[in-house]
Amino acid sequence: MQVYDDNYFMKQALREAQLAFDSGEVPVGAVVVADHQIIGRGHNSTEQLNDVTAHAEIIALTAASNYLQSKYLHRCTLYVTLEPCVMCAGALYWSQISRVVFGAQDDKRGFIRYGKDLLHPRTRLEFGVEMDACAHLLKAFFAQKR
Amino acid sequence: MQVYDDNYFMKQALREAQLAFDSGEVPVGAVVVADHQIIGRGHNSTEQLNDVTAHAEIIALTAASNYLQSKYLHRCTLYVTLEPCVMCAGALYWSQISRVVFGAQDDKRGFIRYGKDLLHPRTRLEFGVEMDACAHLLKAFFAQKR
Numbered sequence: 001m002q003v004y005d006d007n008y009f010m011k012q013a014l015r016e017a018q019l020a021f022d023s024g025e026v027p028v029g030a031v032v033v034a035d036h037q038i039i040g041r042g043h044n045s046t047e048q049l050n051d052v053t054a055h056a057e058i059i060a061l062t063a064a065s066n067y068l069q070s071k072y073l074h075r076c077t078l079y080v081t082l083e084p085c086v087m088c089a090g091a092l093y094w095s096q097i098s099r100v101v102f103g104a105q106d107d108k109r110g111f112i113r114y115g116k117d118l119l120h121p122r123t124r125l126e127f128g129v130e131m132d133a134c135a136h137l138l139k140a141f142f143a144q145k146r
Numbered sequence: 147m148q149v150y151d152d153n154y155f156m157k158q159a160l161r162e163a164q165l166a167f168d169s170g171e172v173p174v175g176a177v178v179v180a181d182h183q184i185i186g187r188g189h190n191s192t193e194q195l196n197d198v199t200a201h202a203e204i205i206a207l208t209a210a211s212n213y214l215q216s217k218y219l220h221r222c223t224l225y226v227t228l229e230p231c232v233m234c235a236g237a238l239y240w241s242q243i244s245r246v247v248f249g250a251q252d253d254k255r256g257f258i259r260y261g262k263d264l265l266h267p268r269t270r271l272e273f274g275v276e277m278d279a280c281a282h283l284l285k286a287f288f289a290q291k292r
Binding site: 051 | 196197198204216217233241261264
């Protein structure tokens with residue numbers, strides 16, 4: 001029996017991250033879920049698109065908004081393999097998304113060092129789901145780049 | 147004689163803001179300039195596109211990157227009519243843009259209250275160019291909404 005829990009959806013985000021890895025992009029992936037259904041997916045595509053805004057979260061958010069025909073993502077959860085950066089936290093703020101779950105922490109470029117209030121007061125924040133798998137993929141990527 | 151100075155380019159950003167105003171969007175406009183030439187334009191389109199990421203700055207940045215075929219905007223200046231939000235400051239960080247000039251301040255949602263270091267150390271920040279005209283357009287928009 002397939003259980004549609006946080007681990008399941010983070011594994012889906014990891015599949016997206018693997019697609020980024022395979023394209024030579026920093027491997028970060030994201031999915032947006034509403035009512036146990038994936039309504040947006042994305043993986044980091046900044047190199048391929050020559051566009052610094054093409055982070056996994058931005059692509060997944062835009063896809064979900066397009067699906068819902070709403071700029072607000074109430075009752076949605078974003079699963080992302082890495083702690084969002086300031087840009088993505090700012091985008092999540094505007095979306096008023098209900099919940100953000102990330103895998104690995106990013107002490108250098110993650111938003112949390114600027115304060116959790118970069119997210120909207122409506123947004124619940126959790127992390128650590130599939131943390132080791134998320135971190136491992138990133139480490140493998142940077143190890144092969146050296 | 148046309149002088150291509152900060153006021154000229156901010157007036158171009160104001161023309162973009164007016165397009166947003168005319169579409170019922172919060173009137174913010176932006177242009178990206180390299181070598182005295184506009185290589186990206188954008189105006190706030192969040193309502194029309196149902197997309198919280200469709201801020202003037204993001205659209206102008208993406209257009210400029212597309213023009214240059216580079217995700218970095220070294221030797222470029224962004225002119226924007228309103229102080230950027232956290233999302234847009236985060237995007238500007240990644241672009242390593244040389245200079246950001248904004249018109250009106252945004253004490254509520256502007257990035258500066260989180261610290262100027264949301265921008266890249268390479269980025270010079272200036273503001274107040276055509277401030278009154280930029281602020282006036284915003285005030286006129288919110289007055290008609292009431």
